[in-house]
Amino acid sequence: MEKKEDAHRINDKIRVPEVRLVGDNVEPGVFKTTEAMAMADAQGLDLVEISPNATPPVCKIIDYKKFIYEQKKRDKMLKAKTAQVSVKEIRFGPQTDEHDYEFKKKNAMKFLKEGSKLKAFVFFKGRSIIYKEQGQILLLRLAQDLEEFGKVEAMPVLEGKRMTMYIAPKKKN
Numbered sequence: 001m002e003k004k005e006d007a008h009r010i011n012d013k014i015r016v017p018e019v020r021l022v023g024d025n026v027e028p029g030v031f032k033t034t035e036a037m038a039m040a041d042a043q044g045l046d047l048v049e050i051s052p053n054a055t056p057p058v059c060k061i062i063d064y065k066k067f068i069y070e071q072k073k074r075d076k077m078l079k080a081k082t083a084q085v086s087v088k089e090i091r092f093g094p095q096t097d098e099h100d101y102e103f104k105k106k107n108a109m110k111f112l113k114e115g116s117k118l119k120a121f122v123f124f125k126g127r128s129i130i131y132k133e134q135g136q137i138l139l140l141r142l143a144q145d146l147e148e149f150g151k152v153e154a155m156p157v158l159e160g161k162r163m164t165m166y167i168a169p170k171k172k173n
Contacts, residue, residue: 019059022050026061036061087117092138094122094131101138105145108167112149118167125161132158139165 019036022028025043040047040061048067051058088111090104111118120142122135139156146167153166 016057018056019047019049020054020056021059021061023060023062030056085115085117087119089119089121092120092122092135094124094128094135094138096138101142105142108142108146109149112146112167112169115169117153117169118146118150119164120167121162121164122156123162129161132163135163139163143167 016033018030018032020028020030021036021039025045026039031039036059037047043061045061046064048060048062048064049057050060088108090108090111092101092104096104108118108120120139122138124132124135136156143152143165148170150167150169153168154164156163156165
């Protein structure tokens with residue numbers, strides 16, 4: 001009970017002469033702040049400011065703890081619905097054999113079907129950087145083979161000793 005009295009004292013310090021009340025259990029209209037607080041106390045609920053920038057400020061008579069609980073529940077539901085995009089990596093050498101290429105292509109298809117982004121890169125060791133054209137051809141071939149599962153987000157780019165390409169999964173209809 002003491003907490004409600006503290007809240008009233010705080011609200012008494014912040015002087016707003018009148019507020020607009022909205023809600024289910026109240027007749028909508030403009031009331032004096034003290035009158036609105038008295039109405040909230042009579043119902044055993046709290047006077048909560050919904051829109052402070054309006055003139056006069058909009059308030060609602062509700063159970064504040066229940067309001068906060070429902071708001072957290074809504075936020076949690078929205079967070080659960082957002083898709084987490086993961087990025088899977090596939091590494092090639094500039095002179096990757098056909099069998100290794102097919103095996104990695106099969107894994108790439110699986111990743112794209114699951115909805116993950118794909119980061120395919122060719123790693124050049126030592127003097128193998130002279131084969132950068134082969135690395136680019138390899139990545140472009142992969143992009144062409146995976147065309148029905150995903151689309152190229154970024155074309156092959158050489159960064160240091162890595163040539164990287166990103167492929168995003170196609171949207172499911």
